[in-house]
Amino acid sequence: MTKGTVVHHFATKDHMMQEAQTQYFLRRVEEFSRILAEVDDPELQLTAAIYLTIRAHRDDRAGTVAFMREYAHYLFAEMTPELQTLRSEYAALMVGIVRKGEAKGVFAVKNARLTSLQIFGMVNHLWTWYRPEQSESAEEITAQFAHNILYGVVSARSGTDRSVEDLAVFLHTLKPWLAPVQTYAPSRFTASEAERDT
Numbered sequence: 001m002t003k004g005t006v007v008h009h010f011a012t013k014d015h016m017m018q019e020a021q022t023q024y025f026l027r028r029v030e031e032f033s034r035i036l037a038e039v040d041d042p043e044l045q046l047t048a049a050i051y052l053t054i055r056a057h058r059d060d061r062a063g064t065v066a067f068m069r070e071y072a073h074y075l076f077a078e079m080t081p082e083l084q085t086l087r088s089e090y091a092a093l094m095v096g097i098v099r100k101g102e103a104k105g106v107f108a109v110k111n112a113r114l115t116s117l118q119i120f121g122m123v124n125h126l127w128t129w130y131r132p133e134q135s136e137s138a139e140e141i142t143a144q145f146a147h148n149i150l151y152g153v154v155s156a157r158s159g160t161d162r163s164v165e166d167l168a169v170f171l172h173t174l175k176p177w178l179a180p181v182q183t184y185a186p187s188r189f190t191a192s193e194a195e196r197d198t
Contacts, residue, residue, distance in 0.1 A: 017066075017070050018079065018080055018083055020063070020066060020067070020070075021067060021070065021083055022080065022082055022083045022086060023063075024060075024063050024064070024066075024067045025083065025086035025087060025090055026086065027056075027060065027063075028052065028053075028056065028090060029086055029089055029090050029093070031052055032049065032052055032090065032093050033093070035048045035049075035052065036048075036093065036097075042097055042098075042100050042101035042104060042106050042107065043101070043106060043150055045097045045100070046097050046098070046101070046119075046146065046149065046150065047142065047143075047146040047150070049093070049094055049097060049119070050119065050122075050123055050142050050145050050146050050149070051138070051139070051142040051146075053120075053123040053124065053126070054123055054126060054130075054138045054141055054142050054145070055138050055142075057123075057126045057127055057130050057132075057138070058130075058132045058138045061132070064127060065127050068124055068127045069127075091116065091120075094116040094119060094120065095112050095113055095116045098112040098115050098116055099112045110164045118149075119149060122145060122149075123145070126141075
């Protein structure tokens with residue numbers, strides 16, 4: 001393919017990357033939707049959701065790495081309506097799993113949106129360290145990640161069951177040992193943008 005052919009279809013690099021992002025989201029949303037149509041158990045749905053992203057790091061690696069590297073840029077760039085819709089739909093699928101688990105009494109979650117962002121952050125960061133030929137398998141990583149999310153890392157024998165509120169109170173006790181707060185330039189990433197993406 002010549003450079004002229006590329007430029008004919010994509011006037012700028014941003015146009016090309018937006019199309020790549022759109023195609024990536026289409027693959028993930030279609031895959032995600034098919035699994036949710038077949039699996040009804042919220043715990044297994046959540047496990048499958050984690051697996052789909054980790055598996056993409058292995059089997060759709062070039063697309064996944066390009067997507068993750070460019071993702072932050074498109075939090076600020078003008079997105080096509082199709083890309084905006086796909087991003088919202090993808091995020092809503094994960095939030096839906098968490099809310100379904102809450103409704104069934106399977107999950108004890110205070111904030112479904114934050115929990116979904118936690119899971120996305122955990123799996124989306126994988127590209128920085130995951131090497132399919134050197135790391136544990138995608139299935140092993142998924143099983144460990146899903147187990148940690150679903151059942152936590154505290155042993156049942158510890159006898160502790162701290163609530164979200166308990167942990168929030170604890171964080172305030174750390175103040176005497178923390179470094180002074182630094183002054184930074186305001187972020188371009190606003191709360192409204194964060195809400196838009198969830």
